[in-house]
Amino acid sequence: MTENRSRHHKRTRRAAARLAVWAAALAAAVSSCARMGQPDGGWFDETPPRVVSSAPHDGATDVSSGKISIRFDEYVKIEDASNKVVVSPPQIEVPEIRTAGKEIRVELKDSLKPGMTYTIDFSDAISDNNEGNPMGNYTYSFSTGGHIDTLEVAGTVVDASNLEPVKGILVGLYSDMADSAFTTKPMLRVSRTDSRGRFIIRGVAPGAYRAYALQDADGNYLYSQKSEMLAFSADSIVPTSGPDIRQDTIWRDSLRIESIVRTGYTHFYPDDIVLRAFTAEQTDRYLIKTERKDPDRIGVFFSYGSDSLPSVRGLDFDASTAFITEPSERNDTITYWLRDTALVNRDTLTLELTYMMTDTTGLLVERTDTVQALPRVSYATRKKEQDKLREDWLKEVEKARKKGEPHDSVMPVEPLAVRMRTGTSLDPDRNVVLEMPSPLARCDTSAIHLYSKRDTLWYRARFEFKPVEGKLREYRLRAEWRPGVEYSLEIDSAAFEDIYGLVSDKFKSGLRVRSMDEYSSLTVSLSGVVDTGVVVQLLNSSDNVVKQTRAPGGSAEFFYVMPGTYYLRAFADTNGNGRWDTGDYGAGRQPERVTYYPKAVECKAKWDVTVSWNMAALPADRQKPSAITKQKPDQERRRTNRNAERARGLGIQYTGQGQP
Numbered sequence: 257m258t259e260n261r262s263r264h265h266k267r268t269r270r271a272a273a274r275l276a277v278w279a280a281a282l283a284a285a286v287s288s289c290a291r292m293g294q295p296d297g298g299w300f301d302e303t304p305p306r307v308v309s310s311a312p313h314d315g316a317t318d319v320s321s322g323k324i325s326i327r328f329d330e331y332v333k334i335e336d337a338s339n340k341v342v343v344s345p346p347q348i349e350v351p352e353i354r355t356a357g358k359e360i361r362v363e364l365k366d367s368l369k370p371g372m373t374y375t376i377d378f379s380d381a382i383s384d385n386n387e388g389n390p391m392g393n394y395t396y397s398f399s400t401g402g403h404i405d406t407l408e409v410a411g412t413v414v415d416a417s418n419l420e421p422v423k424g425i426l427v428g429l430y431s432d433m434a435d436s437a438f439t440t441k442p443m444l445r446v447s448r449t450d451s452r453g454r455f456i457i458r459g460v461a462p463g464a465y466r467a468y469a470l471q472d473a474d475g476n477y478l479y480s481q482k483s484e485m486l487a488f489s490a491d492s493i494v495p496t497s498g499p500d501i502r503q504d505t506i507w508r509d510s511l512r513i514e515s516i517v518r519t520g521y522t523h524f525y526p527d528d529i530v531l532r533a534f535t536a537e538q539t540d541r542y543l544i545k546t547e548r549k550d551p552d553r554i555g556v557f558f559s560y561g562s563d564s565l566p567s568v569r570g571l572d573f574d575a576s577t578a579f580i581t582e583p584s585e586r587n588d589t590i591t592y593w594l595r596d597t598a599l600v601n602r603d604t605l606t607l608e609l610t611y612m613m614t615d616t617t618g619l620l621v622e623r624t625d626t627v628q629a630l631p632r633v634s635y636a637t638r639k640k641e642q643d644k645l646r647e648d649w650l651k652e653v654e655k656a657r658k659k660g661e662p663h664d665s666v667m668p669v670e671p672l673a674v675r676m677r678t679g680t681s682l683d684p685d686r687n688v689v690l691e692m693p694s695p696l697a698r699c700d701t702s703a704i705h706l707y708s709k710r711d712t713l714w715y716r717a718r719f720e721f722k723p724v725e726g727k728l729r730e731y732r733l734r735a736e737w738r739p740g741v742e743y744s745l746e747i748d749s750a751a752f753e754d755i756y757g758l759v760s761d762k763f764k765s766g767l768r769v770r771s772m773d774e775y776s777s778l779t780v781s782l783s784g785v786v787d788t789g790v791v792v793q794l795l796n797s798s799d800n801v802v803k804q805t806r807a808p809g810g811s812a813e814f815f816y817v818m819p820g821t822y823y824l825r826a827f828a829d830t831n832g833n834g835r836w837d838t839g840d841y842g843a844g845r846q847p848e849r850v851t852y853y854p855k856a857v858e859c860k861a862k863w864d865v866t867v868s869w870n871m872a873a874l875p876a877d878r879q880k881p882s883a884i885t886k887q888k889p890d891q892e893r894r895r896t897n898r899n900a901e902r903a904r905g906l907g908i909q910y911t912g913q914g915q916p
Contacts (some may be wrong), residue, residue, distance in 0.1 A: 304389040305332045305382060316398045322364030324376070326396060331358055331385035339424060340381040344445045344459060345372060346428070346477040371401035375459040377447065397459055407460040407495040411529025412453045412877035413469045413487060416847040417836060418799065418825075419880040421453030421887045422533050425485065426472045429457055429465040429493070435844065438468050438488065442477035451890040453877065465493045469531045479841065482538060487531035488841060497524045530876050534838045534847040540614040543625065551631040551638070552600045552694070552756070554592040556609065561586030566611035568592065571626070573599060575607060580695045580755065582728040593695050595755055605629040671761035672754055674747075682769050683816045688733040688745065694754040695728055703751035706735055709742040717743065740771035770816075776859035778814040780824060784872030786810050789832055795823040799884045819861045823884055824853035826871065852879040 305328040312319050334341070337353045349365035362376060375397045382391040397404060409429070413422045428443025444465075447455040469487035470479055479486055500523035508514040537560075544557040556566065565583060568575050578599060582591040594600050610624045649667050656663035677689040701721050708717040717735055724730040733745070747763040780792055792812035793804040802822065805812050806829075827836045828849045839847035851871045859865055 303384075304391045305330055305384045306391075307394075310396065312398050314396050314398070315404055317402050317404065319374075319398045319400055320368065322366070322368055324362040324364075324396065324398070326360045326362075328358050328360075332360065332382055332391075333385050334360065334378070334381050335383065337381055339448070340379040342377045342379075342446060342448050344375045344377070344447065344457070345369065346443055346446045348442070348476070368400050371399075373397060373399045373401075373405040373459040373461065375445075377456075377458060379450070395458055405459050405461040407462065407497060408456055408458050408524035408527075409460060409465075409467070409493055409495050409529060410454070410456040410524070410527040411467070411531065413449050413455065413531045413533050414453055414877055414880075416487070416532035416534040416839065417850060419850060419852055419876055420885060421449070421451070421877070422469070422485070423449055423451045423453065423887055425449050425487075425533060426470045426477070427455040427457065427531070428468055428470065428477065429460065430468065431463055431465055433464070433466055433492070437466075438479050438841070440478065443468070443470075446477065451887065453887070460495050462495065465495070466490070467493055467529055467531060469533050471533075482536045482540070485533050485535045486841060487533040488846075489529075489531060490844075493526060493529065495524065495526070497522050499523070528875065532847060532849075532876065536840055536842075537838050540618075541620065542613050543609075543611065543623075546609070546627050546629065548605075548629040548631045551633070551635070552594050554594070554605070554607075554629045556590045556592070558588045558611070561588040562612050563587070564612065565590060566609050569608040569610075571606040571608055573602075573605060573607075580728070582695070585726060593755065597756060600756075601635050603630060603634050669758065672752055672758040674752060674760050674763060676745075676763075676765060678767070680766060680768060682737055682743075682767050684737045684739050684769055685816050686737070687735070688767070689724065690731045690733065692729040692731070692752065692754065694756065694758070696752055697755045697757075698753040699731070700748075700751050703748035704733070705746045705748075706733070707744040707746070708738070709744070714744065737769045739769055741769050743767040743769065773862050774818070775815070776817045776819055776861060776863045776865060778817050778822075778857065778859060778865045778867065780807070780812040780814075780853075781866065781868045782807055782810040782812070782826070782871060783868065784870040786871060789829040790826050791829045791834065793825045793827075795825055795884065797821060797823075797884060799823070799886070817859050819859055822857045822859060823881055824857060824867070824869065826851045826853075851876070852881070854879050854881060856881060856883065 307314070308327050308329050310324065310326045312321075312324065332355055334353065334355055338350075341353055343351055343364065347364060347366045351365060352361075352363040354361055360382070364374075368374070375395055378391075378394045378396070380390050380393055382394055383389055384391075399405070411427075413425050413427060414420060415422055426443070426446055426448055428446040430437045430441070430444055432441060445457050445460055447457040449455045449469075467489055468479075469485075470477075471485035473481055473484050499520060501518050501520050504517050504519050506514040506517060539560050541558055541560040541562060544559055546557070547555050549555065561584075565581065565587060568579065570578060578595060580593040580595060582593060584590070599605065606626065606628050608624060609627050610622060612620045613623045615621045646667055653663045673693050675691045675693075677691055678686070682688070699721075704719075704721055706717045706719045707714040709715075719733055719735040721731060721733050724732050735743075737743075743766070745763075745765050745767060747760070749762040750759040751763075752760040778794070782790065782792075786807070790807045791804055792807050794802045794814050794817070796802050803814050803817070805814060807826070812826075829835075830848055831837060836850065837848050839845050853867065853869050854874055857865065857867055
């Protein structure tokens with residue numbers, strides 16, 4: 257009996273040993289499989305984090321604490337929480353959001369509002385800690401009342417001036433329909449746009465709302481600074497929902513589609529809101545700076561223009577006839593040219609500047625400042641440099657004299673450098689513009705000659721030479737520029753003399769007007785909603801204006817178009833000034849409406865191109881061609897597919913479940 261018991265114990269021990277070996281082998285295999293992404297060739301972790309619990313639970317009601325803990329099945333991290341995570345209703349005091357191992361902990365610092373649904377939209381900020389597999393868009397919600405509000409509204413924010421998607425701008429709802437709400441109350445519910453300009457506002461209660469967008473510089477969730485980009489709409493939004501069906505694509509790997517399934521879901525409306533964002537014109541007027549960068553001029557820079565120029569009184573010189581004034585188009589920059597070289601050579605000029613500025617109440621009031629105008633380089637330094645140049649010239653003259661070479665007896669004076677703002681090739685609808693470096697005291701038009709070439713002979717061509725309106729130092733030479741003809745512009749020396757006695761040198765430039773065979777023409781026929789006074793612009797591949805014209809009767813014509821790929825933009829020039837104007841929230845004025853033709857236009861030499869453009873065919877967020885859209889979508893965060901690649905390398909079939 258004892259012997260049998262002994263044999264039984266031995267067999268039991270051997271079986272246990274074999275079982276231990278098998279268990280160890282199995283553990284080793286499991287361990288090998290569990291070492292995801294290790295150099296030993298194990299399978300990669302492609303499973304995104306999964307929420308296993310939360311406190312309070314997602315969708316909880318009657319919550320009284322602002323501390324939230326969300327637990328996952330693996331270690332997680334949050335990317336760019338300050339920009340990607342949005343809490344609604346908005347929090348004036350920044351919430352604390354941090355990871356702790358397998359948990360995300362959120363603490364809302366503001367007091368919770370009674371009967372309110374709270375949403376914490378993490379967007380795609382959550383991913384696992386090792387492989388960075390994104391969880392996907394995730395929103396956590398709870399309510400301080402007895403129910404959860406689940407309605408949503410969605411849309412897009414575009415830049416009103418060029419229909420670029422606006423990334424990262426705050427979008428909010430107000431149940432208060434008064435215009436003053438946007439400037440006096442924080443937004444009720446908020447979201448933030450992604451790189452496509454898209455937004456979704458969640459947790460919305462039934463009712464009527466107005467939507468706004470705001471580049472919230474001071475973090476108070478209301479429009480309080482004119483420098484903040486904003487968008488507003490007078491339309492009332494009533495959120496609704498209904499059942500719908502969508503097609504979902506199931507991918508076997510990054511290249512192959514497994515199947516396409518039809519899935520039922522709840523569709524929330526409206527989901528096509530378009531807000532046109534703009535920055536209001538800075539109309540507050542104040543003096544930015546005065547500077548005397550060059551000794552012969554004093555620059556005065558304002559934040560905004562005025563109908564009248566400042567008055568200047570010299571405190572240590574007579575300013576009544578001391579200046580030639582060169583204002584900018586809007587009188588926001590004024591250059592005061594000193595007439596007298598004696599004043600140019602003075603290092604300090606003290607003057608009294610009287611101008612209109614905006615006070616704290618927003619009214620224009622008169623202000624007087626005392627300004628000391630000092631050049632960047634003192635007269636002594638400039639004189640020293642001039643003496644050095646003369647000394648060097650005298651040395652060269654002496655060398656030439658000793659060698660018996662011809663030389664000047666008077667040091668040559670630097671000529672007046674006239675700049676021609678035209679290339680050697682000219683379009684028939686353009687003119688030659690000459691820019692002077694300083695104001696002119698004399699202009700001798702008889703010293704200007706224009707010749708045209710016919711066959712092999714040159715003939716005088718008629719022209720007109722006049723100052724450009726509103727430009728002190730620019731002059732335009734107009735002529736009948738004939739396609740395919742060569743011209744020669746010749747200007748005698750001393751044709752121009754500036755206020756300091758400098759005269760221009762002899763000048764000659766050949767000009768060639770391109771032939772008609774080198775051009776295309778483009779006619780744009782407009783339909784749909786055509787605004788009064790619409791201006792159509794021809795754009796290059798950089799979204800810059802090449803030509804623009806008005807479209808009387810709904811037709812815009814562009815002549816002398818160089819071959820190439822172009823794009824079209826139009827804006828409603830409501831005030832007839834020929835340029836796009838921004839909006840004004842205080843006045844309830846929207847920016848002038850901009851529309852893009854959604855396709856490229858190919859212009860070829862000797863072709864007459866016609867485009868029919870229905871301006872109402874597409875909403876504003878779908879008009880601008882992607883080729884000229886500068887705000888590109890961010891790369892979508894996706895799960896890795898390295899296991900599929902590894903399986904192909906091993907010659908085995910990948911099931912898509914993390915391993916074959």
